[in-house]
Amino acid sequence: MYRLRAGHLEQLTRDHSNRRCFLNGCLGSPHAGSDATPEVLETDLQPGDV
Secondary structure (H helix, E strand, C coil): CEEEECCEEEECCCCCHHHHHHHHHHHHCCCCCCCCCCCCCCCCCCCCCC
């Protein structure tokens, strides 16, 4: 996830594309283990943020 604020683009989350198989397995496979832990990000929002 990225945030555009005042013309500055900031990456807020890590890229998980190299773990695509892991993610797909956690979302739909009955064989996926319980070791999938969601990442939670708390951040402030300002008027104009995109």
